Amino acid sequence: MDILVDGELYLYGTVGDSFWDEGFTSMDVVRALAELGRTTDVTVHINSGGGIAFEGSAIYNALAAHAGKVTVIVESIAASAASLIAMAGEEIIMRKGAIMMIHDPSMITIGNSEDHQKSVAILDKLADSMADIYAEKTGRSADEIRQEMRSEIWLEAEDAVAQGYADRLDEADAPEPTAFDYRLYQNTPERIVALADARAWSKRGKLKAAPAAPTRQQKDRAIMTAQIPAELNPAATNPTTPLVETKGPTAAEVALAAAEIAEICTAAGVPQMTATLIKEGVTPAEARIRADTAKQIRATVDLARTAPGIEADLADQFIAQGASIEQVRAQLFEKIATAQQPTTINTVLPPKSDAPRFDLVADMKRRIGMA
Structure with missing residues (x-):
């Protein structure tokens, strides 16, 4: 919608x-x-x-x-x-x-x-x-x-x-x-x-x-389907899935896992990931890894935003793409390096100095974990 x-x-x-x-x-x-x-x-x-x-x-x-x-x-x-x-x-x-x-x-x-x-x-x-x-x-x-x-x-x-x-x-x-x-x-x-x-x-x-003249099995399936959201219930998306004698998790276990995933995402500061992870059917352990990665991505992008060329919503884009932290760092470095390319040529040599020259790209590379 x-x-x-x-x-x-x-x-x-x-x-x-x-x-x-x-x-x-x-x-x-x-x-x-x-x-x-x-x-x-x-x-x-x-x-x-x-x-x-x-x-x-x-x-x-x-x-x-x-x-x-x-x-x-x-x-x-x-x-x-x-x-x-x-x-x-x-x-x-x-x-x-x-x-x-x-x-x-x-x-x-x-x-x-x-x-x-x-x-x-x-x-x-x-x-x-x-x-x-x-x-x-x-x-x-x-x-x-x-x-x-x-x-x-x-x-x-x-x-x-x-x-x-x-x-x-x-x-x-x-x-x-x-x-x-x-x-x-x-x-x-x-x-x-x-x-x-x-x-x-x-x-x-x-x-x-309940369509007209449902069978007993259809009635049972309708009751079971109402127990949890359709996105979390295989029987809701595949009507032929048997609802008895299965060895998969119970509805309560699925719902408990969903609640745990919601808590994990909220604690990591990425609550918007909750629905995606639940629909993908990941375990709470897998969700914790994904949420922690997203948290790292957001922190890394926030650090990089002190340099020019880093968009405000870049972290959201990386998270939506499922990028790894290594991929994020590499792309950030490329953006920072590109933004620092000189647009004019300075033919006047600076005076000699014994002080070490500050390198913005190298400093930012170190800060986002690439050095």
Whole structure:
């Protein structure tokens, strides 16, 4: 989905774009930010009923790491994962009549007691992480926020501002909320439920997941597929994949690995890599190597930027290309050397001096680790 329109991001539809006709993914956001440039100010318009929690977390991290100012406008609704994304804004604006919803993340687990216990641990960890983000924005304690998340609160625009989840109101009227099965939530306002029913949104998920006269195996597959994001589930992309008697990782193990990868990328300062690594199916150990390399690349480019000829977004380009640190150093040296080529010939010899001559290229080569 093309979410970049006239230099602004429009996050409309389901977070994760896995089970619905319209939506957006973390990779959509990362690509859009890369196209804008790392230091460009950006306005993000949100109209989303929520979606995949891990995708919401990855999008929040990508926006929070953006060097330019991020302004978020909740056009109509920012529910569940979409409300977490909204917290990345340095300024959060609510349209007149817009709604924000805060609640605990959830998932479906199929397996033995150990599988369910792992899911509980994953959800608790994710919920605590979300609470910390909401708490930082509102200025309240994470424990207080956790209570609100457990209660599933729906906030009108004025309430969102009053409770610190948003900064100010905008008098422009909110458009219609985006399509979503709002009956999935516990405390959905009646007007939103009525709208979803009138638009037949409450039937879309069922129609897509279960075609007419499904077999028992198809029903089982639909339940299993709903357990984790489609990007992380081989059965979601290959309907012939057997769902029983497999020796691969359980859904809980896959989700736990995804959470660990997200933590690794965030700690390395490259949260925008999270979705890419998860979709590639790398292990946490492999993700740590990739994230550490990306961190090294960014630090090396930052050092090299004291010399002319080094673009501001060069680190992002190297990371996107999957360049090694050795390749990065070689290309940086070539750029620095090229930038230092004399454009005029000086026929006047400098006076002799016993002081050693400063060589910018040699100094920069040493600083980026090539000497």
